[in-house]
Every structure is written in structure tokens, then in C-alpha cells.
Amino acid sequence: MKVMHLSSSLKHDEAERGIYVITHALMRAGHESIVIGAAHEEEELVTRLTRDDTVYYQLPMPKKSWWALKNVLKLRRIIQEHEPDIIHVHSRTPAWVLHWALHRTPKEKRPKIVATMYGFYPMNSYARALFYSDVIITASRSIDKYLRAKLAQKKEELDIEEYPFDIVCVRRGVDIRTYPYRHHASVYWLHNIFAEYPELEHKKWLLFPTPVGAEYGQEWLVDILGNLQEKFPDIHAIIAEDNETNLSDQDVAHEEFIQRLHALGLNDKVTFIGRRPPDMREWLSSANVVLALANRPESIGITALQAIHLGTPVIGWAKGAFADILSALYPQGLVKEETAVALCKAVKSHLQNGLRPAMTHEYTIDQMTAETLAVYQSLMPDCKLVKTDRHDNLVCVRVNE
Numbered sequence: 001m002k003v004m005h006l007s008s009s010l011k012h013d014e015a016e017r018g019i020y021v022i023t024h025a026l027m028r029a030g031h032e033s034i035v036i037g038a039a040h041e042e043e044e045l046v047t048r049l050t051r052d053d054t055v056y057y058q059l060p061m062p063k064k065s066w067w068a069l070k071n072v073l074k075l076r077r078i079i080q081e082h083e084p085d086i087i088h089v090h091s092r093t094p095a096w097v098l099h100w101a102l103h104r105t106p107k108e109k110r111p112k113i114v115a116t117m118y119g120f121y122p123m124n125s126y127a128r129a130l131f132y133s134d135v136i137i138t139a140s141r142s143i144d145k146y147l148r149a150k151l152a153q154k155k156e157e158l159d160i161e162e163y164p165f166d167i168v169c170v171r172r173g174v175d176i177r178t179y180p181y182r183h184h185a186s187v188y189w190l191h192n193i194f195a196e197y198p199e200l201e202h203k204k205w206l207l208f209p210t211p212v213g214a215e216y217g218q219e220w221l222v223d224i225l226g227n228l229q230e231k232f233p234d235i236h237a238i239i240a241e242d243n244e245t246n247l248s249d250q251d252v253a254h255e256e257f258i259q260r261l262h263a264l265g266l267n268d269k270v271t272f273i274g275r276r277p278p279d280m281r282e283w284l285s286s287a288n289v290v291l292a293l294a295n296r297p298e299s300i301g302i303t304a305l306q307a308i309h310l311g312t313p314v315i316g317w318a319k320g321a322f323a324d325i326l327s328a329l330y331p332q333g334l335v336k337e338e339t340a341v342a343l344c345k346a347v348k349s350h351l352q353n354g355l356r357p358a359m360t361h362e363y364t365i366d367q368m369t370a371e372t373l374a375v376y377q378s379l380m381p382d383c384k385l386v387k388t389d390r391h392d393n394l395v396c397v398r399v400n401e
Contacts, residue, residue: 002032003376004084004111006075006094008063009038018172018368019090020045023054025369026376034082036075036094038062055082061094064126068093069100076101079111086376089115095129112379116170117143119299123150135166135375140300141324144169168375171324172300173368174309178281181359182311185282197271203236204351207287209303210294211241211275212254217293217317219257223340224291224347225266232351237270238287240277285310289350292316292326293343301325308357309364315346330357 003026005019023033033054039046041058049056057078061068075097079087089095095115102110115133120143130136138144144167151163194201206224210216221237228235241254261267277283280303284290290307292298297320304314304322308329316322318336326334332355335346349355361367 004034007037008091072100170371173365175365179309205287215296
């Protein structure tokens with residue numbers, strides 16, 4: 001089996017896409033793998049791909065840019081050269097490039113198409129290219145429910161019986177070797193952190209692992225700190241954001257947040273550690289609580305998953321992927337009523353009682369990889385896809401069995 005992956009980016013969203021682990025599993029199983037993306041050949045992930053004998057092509061297909069269509073002929077030539085059995089599309093723009101690259105290819109000669117939906121995409125013309133697939137993989141149960149509801153609505157509007165593709169939910173997973181249960185940061189790391197951020201020593205850490213922005217919910221930190229500082233004078237919020245931001249779309253939210261902290265005298269209870277810190281695993285494992293407070297429903301919630309696998313409690317709203325994850329793995333952290341009172345009550349309970357998630361074997365990268373390869377196998381003529389009764393996992397079985 002030969003599988004080709006198309007991606008707009010390999011650098012920033014590998015944790016969600018998991019392209020490397022999928023190609024690695026393909027190569028270990030004796031299959032062939034080709035990856036097409038925008039990353040330069042010197043990037044770390046590209047080096048890892050090629051080390052596994054995956055063939056890599058740099059072909060810029062930036063998100064939401066119709067300029068990517070200039071690569072239609074290049075992509076067509078690559079497909080004709082390699083003749084993949086399956087092409088897996090990981091973004092909407094590459095899906096359009098692929099659609100036009102295969103536009104004149106006879107149906108019987110076309111490879112099977114798999115597309116993964118990673119977010120709550122609007123059902124508009126831009127997303128339509130995903131529907132030219134044989135299978136659409138949804139990256140979380142929330143996305144799966146959203147897509148099925150939208151398609152049911154469209155079916156009613158268009159008066160059609162069914163769509164010509166299957167929908168399969170393959171939840172994103174965490175590498176438990178990288179994020180082992182009850183991992184502890186080294187003394188060396190802690191000494192360095194206390195040297196750089198002396199205000200964090202002997203404090204209870206509330207980690208807010210997202211940047212400051214209109215949709216991320218940082219304003220709830222003001223309620224937590226303001227209401228709980230008397231009960232817990234050592235409470236301290238840590239935000240994965242820079243002290244100042246140059247991103248114009250988040251300047252207003254960042255400035256308003258800083259002003260509120262200063263106005264209420266809470267600025268000394270907040271530390272900014274910068275976006276995408278390379279040692280995020282150590283921050284997650286060292287925190288007393290990780291907060292998942294996005295105002296808009298999260299589609300995947302990979303950071304919350306990483307924290308739970310490390311054994312760090314996560315407190316979050318009962319919506320989107322956070323509701324899926326916490327309901328399944330840590331219901332004690334689920335806040336069903338979106339109010340400051342309910343949120344502060346949950347944080348208070350965790351700080352007082354030292355609650356911890358139990359070890360879990362759900363939402364792992366091995367599970368995600370196995371289910372993705374089962375989808376590929378299901379598209380081969382002599383295989384079909386079935387689900388097990390116990391865990392609802394996907395398994396490929398031969399048709400003649």
C-alpha cells in the first residue's frame with residue numbers, strides 16, 4: 001500500500017495532525033509513504049520523515065490562499081510518478097489543489113481519497129473540496145457530531161438520501177512515552193525556572209496554556225485570582241503568552257486583560273512564559289491545575305489531553321472537545337455551569353484536595369495510528385472496516401473471513 005499525505009503545514013500543528021507517527025507506522029508495516037508540505041527540507045520533522053525513508057516534496061499550499069492552485073500541475077506530476085493507492089488530505093487548501101490535479105483523471109484510475117477534518121469548519125465552498133473524498137476522518141467526537149448535524153441539515157435542504165463518502169471518528173491521541181503518567185520535572189529544570197521567574201517559587205500554579213485572545217477565555221483568570229486570593233494567597237496564574245504581543249488581532253484583548261489585572265492589583269499574580277514554550281511538558285506536569293476555558297468550543301484540546309496523561313488535573317467548560325475529554329477521562333474537572341462561581345468552586349476544590357486524574361489508556365497516539373491505518377486498509381478492495389463492541393475501535397478484516 002502506498003499512501004500520500006498533503007498538508008499546508010508540518011511545523012506548527014504536528015501534535016494535532018500526527019502525520020509523522022502515521023507515516024512511521026506505515027513504513028514499519030512495510031508500506032510506502034509520501035508527504036507533501038510547505039516545510040523546508042532542513043526542518044526537524046522533515047528530517048525525521050526522510051530518515052524513515054518517507055519521500056518528501058516541498059510544495060507550498062498555504063491555508064486559505066488560492067495562490068496554492070498554481071501547484072496543480074506539479075501535484076499532478078507527483079501523483080503520476082508515484083501512483084499512490086490512497087491520498088490523505090490534511091487541510092482544505094490542499095484538498096482543492098488535489099481536486100483540480102485529479103480533475104481529468106478517469107474515476108477508475110484515481111487513488112482513494114481520505115480527508116481529515118480538524119475543526120468546526122463552516123460548510124461553505126471553501127470546505128466543499130473535502131467532500132470529494134471517499135472517507136472523511138473527524139478528529140474528535142465534537143467535530144463528528146458537528147459534521148453529521150450539518151450534513152443532515154444539508155441533506156434536508158437538497159433533498160438527497162446520502163453523501164458519497166463515509167465518516168469515521170479517529171480521536172487525536174498523545175504519545176504516552178513522551179507524556180508518561182506522573183512525570184516529574186527535574187530539579188535542574190525547577191532551579192532554572194525559579195531563577196528566571198522567582199515569583200513562582202512556593203506558589204500554587206494555575207497554568208493557562210493558550211495565548212491571550214478574544215476566544216481563549218483569559219478574562220476568567222481575573223475572577224479566579226480575585227475571588228480565591230484571600231483563601232489561597234499563594235495562588236499564581238501562568239500564561240503561555242508573551243508580555244507584549246505584536247499580533248494586531250489580539251492587541252486589544254491583550255491590552256484589556258493587562259489593564260484589568262493592574263486595576264484590580266492582580267498583576268503580581270500572573271507570569272507570562274511566552275508562546276509555545278519548548279518545555280511545555282514540564283510546565284504541564286508541574287502545574288497544580290491546567291485551565292481549559294476557551295470561550296469558543298475547542299475542536300481537539302490536545303494540551304488538555306497531554307496534561308491528563310501526565311496526571312495533572314484539568315478544569316474546563318463542558319463544551320467542544322473539553323467536554324468529550326473530561327467526561328471520558330476526568331469528570332471531576334468538568335464545569336457544566338459557565339459562571340465565575342462554578343469555576344472558582346472547582347478550582348478551590350482542586351487546590352484543597354489535590355485531586356489527580358487516574359492513568360488512562362484512551363486517547364493515545366498508538367490508538368489513533370491503528371485506527372487511521374484501519375481506515376486506509378478499509379479502502380483496499382479485499383478489506384472492510386468494522387468496529388469492536390467494547391471500545392468502539394476500528395478494525396480491518398478481510399471480506400472473505
